Amino acid sequence: DAKTTQPPSMDCAEGRAANLPCNHSTISGNEYVYWYRQIHSQGPQYIIHGLKNNETNEMASLIITEDRKSSTLILPHATLRDTAVYYCIVRPYSGNTPLVFGKGTRLSVIA
Amino acid sequence: NAGVTQTPKFQVLKTGQSMTLQCAQDMNHNSMYWYRQDPGMGLRLIYYSASEGTTDKGEVPNGYNVSRLNKREFSLRLESAAPSQTSVYFCASSEGGARQGARETQYFGPGTRLLVL
DSSP: OOOOBBBBBEEEEETTOEEEEEEEEEOOOOOOEEEEEETTTTTOOEEEESSOOOOEEEEOOEOOTTSSSSSEEETTTGGGGGEEEEEEEEEEEEOOHHHHHHHEEEEEOOO | OEEEEEEOEEEEOTTTTTEEEEEESSSSOOOOOEEOOOOOOEEEEEEEESSTTTEEOOOOOTEEEEEEOSSSSSEEEEESSSSGGGGEEEEEEEOOOOTTOOOOOOEEOEEEEEEEE
């Protein structure tokens, strides 16, 4: 079973920031938080990951609470092409542990 | 650099028929994975290969077999297809190796859409 909880769907106006929450209250000290997204029927695409510090890359920002029990993925200026299902995944640091996908959040960006 | 490629893109089978889904990556990755995705659901891991010569079961391995043919190729075989195996199948690869730790990023192929009648 997925170790994360996400809302099933969210809407966001084009050009506005999209804030996608994720609850991972049982996260262990050696587990990272990963975010992937899946646009329509394509294969999932990696977005970002983090351990305890906030992270930013060209696609998004990841804010992890101090207790690491939840996080928020931020798309700063959502576009129509960001409409997708977003998956929040926790994974141990070491070894080749595969990703476990839940149902994710379906983000609809509206013009 | 094609990334992860999968063949075929679409396939229709009759119950009881067998087939092999092919996956290849050109990124010199050590680890490869097979997932299935049913309508409205997230991806579920079928099998994975952490390195050439090794394979391990995932969440839903029943009814499937895999072969890590070499470092580039990882095939998924359905010996006797059933309607419950109608799904979209995704192959993925990652750099792998314990030294990579959490810096693992999986790269996914475009998927194979399988219909079993």
